[in-house]
Amino acid sequence: MFANYIIRRITNDSNDIKSEKVRVKVGYISGIVGIIINSLLFAVKLFVGMISGSVAIMADSFNNLSDASSCIITIIGFKLSSMPADKEHPFGHGRLEYISALIVAFMVMVVGLQFVKTSFERIFNPSEITFEMIPFILLLISILFKVFLAMFNGSLGKKIESSALKASAFDSIGDVITTSVVALSFLASKFTKIPIDGYIGLIVSLIILYSSFSLIKETLNPLIGEAPDEKLVAGINEGVMAFDHIIGVHDLMIHNYGPGKIMASIHAEVPANLDLITVHEVIDDAEKKLSSKFNIILVIHMDPVSLDNKEINETRAELEKIIKYNPLIESMHDFRMVGKGEHKNLIFDVVVYNDKVKKISSEKEIIDQLTEAIKDIHPSYNCVITIDKKYA
Structure with missing residues (x-):
């Protein structure tokens, strides 16, 4: 609800949620809220960890400190990504938002690795944990704050389609889990003298590392060049086909230069x-x-x-029938017939299923199979076939 209120105030109840101006404002607000809450949680958990002597709580506190630093990077990332296009970057700087999210992920990983080491040291050199009710209650309250941050950033990230805010929300969910585990171990120290603090600290550290690897994977995909959103692909195809006189579409390619900076050709x-x-x-x-x-x-x-040449239409129909029964070919396009008399060139492209071609056959084998099938019907026809890849 708070995220919806923020969006309404920024957009003045208009529909420009995904505009660059709104995205930057949302990024700033998310970052500022995150800095305030995570800095507060760091101070509280550091205090609790010091008076209790718990390495698990100390690890969790520095995880919150890294989260506050991550929020600063998120703000910087939104600022830099909103810079206008220039001579060196004609499509803008939108991918800097992905890079800022990647930096956040690596910072989370560093924290996790550091406390893996600290937890092992505590396992081999255990020390007594002092349980007190007020610090325990403070830990429970910190969990509620992290739940709020996860919901807040998740909602904002979904509305403006921001990988950086989605990464922050995912990180907060991980923090909810780790702090819950830490609180349980702290409570357990009241009832047992078994030195579980180091083991719990190790679990927390491993959860932090897992979260960081997940974040790295999520933020690397758009930088490397992931497949476009299926809804966008379907929307463009259906949208173009809805216009008068357009009877087919193919070769849709989508390039992502950052949120709100997408170029497509079809x-x-x-x-x-x-x-x-x-x-x-x-x-x-x-x-x-x-x-x-x-x-x-x-x-x-x-x-x-x-569409008005009988020979071309009949030949196209024959070719479509051949392709229909080939499990490696998805579709055909750009069919042309060139030449006079009996000897003609059939020129066309076929779209293949990439995963099937790699496992079952080669592109040359597909071309040979099609050529042979057409020669059986029209021995004098020559085929010029281009294997096309499906990019969307």
């Missing part, structure tokens, strides 16, 4: 006998409307398709 098939001016107006209209709808830069390439 090929749209149109009847070859259609007036060029008419086609251009349709394509231009589709680019503008869909770019605005999905907050992307969309470029549409026109592919003319012959």
Whole structure:
């Protein structure tokens, strides 16, 4: 609810939630709230750890200190990622938000490694833990604060589609688990003299390391070049097909240059006998409307398709029938027939299932199979086949 209130105040109840200006403001607010709460939790847990002598609580306190530092990096990341495009970076600096999230993940990992060492030292050199009720209650209260941060950042991150805020929310969920384990071990020290503090500290450290590895994986994917969102892919395909005169689409490619900085290109098939001016107006209209709808830069390439030539239509139908029964091929596009008389070149692209091709066959084998199948029907036809990859 608090996250919704923040969004409403920033956007003034408008619909520009994912605009760059709103994203930066949300990032600032999330970072400031995180710095205040995590700094407070660090001070409280450090105090509790020092008076109780618990290494597990001390580890948890410095985990909160790293979280406060992470919030500072998040703020810097949002600031830098909002810088306008320049000569060296024509698509802006949006990926810096991913890099800031990656830095946060590595900081969490360093904290985890440090306290793995400290916990082992405590296991081999145990010391007595002093249980007191007020410090225990403070630990329970700190858990509630972390639950709030997880929900707050998770809600904000989902609304503005921010990997950095989602990473912060994920980190807070891990902190809820670790602090809960620490609180239970602290409570157990009241009833037993068994030196479990070092073991609990080790568990907490391993949980922190697991969280950091998960965060690194999540933030590296968009930097390396992960597959685009399926809803966006479906939305673009369906959106282009909804326009008049467009009879097919293929070769959709989506490039992510950071949140709100996505470029996409797609090929749209149109009847070859259609007036060029008419086609251009349709394509231009589709680019503008869909770019605005999905907050992307969309470029549409026109592919003319012959629909009134009987020989071409019959040959295309034969080829589609052959492809239909080939489990390695998903679809065909850009079909053309070139030449006169009996000897003709059939030029077309086929989209293959990448995972199946790698396991079962090679691209050359697919081309040979198609060529042989077509030769059985039309011995005088020559095939020029391009194997196409599915990028979206």
